[in-house]
Amino acid sequence: MSRVPQGPSRRLLLAGALAAASAAVAGCSSDGGGSSGGGKKLTIGYFGFPSGDLIVKNGKLLEKALPDHTITWVKFDSGASVNQAFLGKSLDIAALGSSPFARGVSDASPIPYKVAWILDVAGDNEALVVRKDTGVSDVAGLKGKTVATPFASTSHYSLLAALESAGLKPSDVKLVDLQPQAILAAWQRSDIDAAYVWLPTLDELRKTGTQLTSSKQIGAAGKPTLDLAVVSDDLIARDPKAIDAWRKAQAEALRLLKSDPEGSVKAVSAELGISAADAEAQLAQGVFLTPEQVTSADWLGTDGNPGKLLSYVTDTAKFLAGQKQIDTVPSADAVRKAFYLKGLPDVLK
Structure with missing residues (x-):
């Protein structure tokens, strides 16, 4: 058995970030889709994951709102790489899970973003799946099994919560740090018994696996995870109006999810290169x-009045510290x- 290693030190993260900053960090790629604006530039990190972010990108909503900006979208595989990119000062805005965000602010020198x-609240789009041929039918049955997940991600956090709820310690299973595509390859080779991961890889695992729990269930039990969007401190100081325009674009995307399914x-189908049927199923x-819910006291909150997300992030950090994933609780x-x-919420009007 192997215990989950403690999260990498800030020094190691910074070294990795600086080494990769010139290419916006390993594990991500630019789609080449940038607007042909003027002298102002924005680099935005996103995930190949069904959300309003993909609607903003596909519809060029931000490019239309900021014609004087050159906008580059860079695809990432995990929150750990996003954190490294912010340390390397190669991102202005990015999608980021609530767990890696909690890690990012849990240091004496927090990552310079806010x-x-x-973007969304994790539901059945992140889940723990076990191979059917293992005969395992519940989380407790994973004892002694090899389980993969991208470390320092929301899936990693939810996996640890699922194990704890089932009475297992991380050392009771063999945890393996793999990115989504590597998880799929390892699954197909039968190198792993189970995995906690997100769409679209998750749907591939479900074809030959049994779902044991999901982030929707874990969230309902008191440990919700979310896909957030963060902005660099540098952008806040340099170009706050661009952040306002970006928020408006994100709010429009959330409305379109309801009004124009x-x-x-x-x-989403176009951005992910999947069928409309698959895109519809994944979005579901x-x-x-809604934008109104985002800025409510139940979630993000408003200027001067942070919502419940404040306690969610703090509770996540406390849990990660208890699991020896981070050194200190912010x-x-x-x-x-x-x-x-x-x-x-006024900037959304």
Whole structure:
């Protein structure tokens, strides 16, 4: 058995970030889709994951709102790589899971970014699946098995929570750190018994696996995870109006998910290179808030009044510290300082 290693030190993260900053970090790729704006530039990190982010990208909503900006979209595989890129100062805005965000602010020298939006709440689009041929039917049955997940991700956090709830310690299973595509390859080779991962890889595992739990169930039990969007401190100081425009674009995407489901499916299908049927099924597994819900006291909050996300991030950090994933738990004040709520909700009008 192997215990999950403690999260990498800030020094190691910084070294990795600086080594990869010139290419916006290993594990990500630019799709070459940038606007032909003027002298101002924005580099945005995103995931190949069904959300309003893909609608903003596909519809060029931000490019239309900021014609004087050159906008480059860079695809990432995990939150750990996003954190490295922010340390290397190669990102302005990016999608980031609530667990890697909690890690990012849990240090004496926190990563220089702030949460500015909520993309979605993890539902059945992140889940723990076990190979059918193992005969395992519940989480407790994973004892002694090899389980893969991308370390420092929301799936990693949810996996640890699932194990704890089932009475297992991380050392009771063999945890393996793999990115989604590597998880699929290892699954097909029968190198792993189970995996906690997100769409679209998750759907591939379900074809020959049994789902044991999901982030929707774990969230309902008190440990929710979310896909957030963060902005660099440098962008806040340099170009706050671009953040306002970006928030408006994200709010429009959330409205389109409700008002134009067919168009939303088409956009996600095009961005992910999957069929409309698959895109529709994947979108149905996510939990997408309305802009009004995002800025409510139940979630992100408004200027001067952070919502419940403040306690969610703090609780996540406490849990990660208890699991020896991070060294220290940030104070509520430190987490509050990592929120950028200026102008909310008025900037969405």
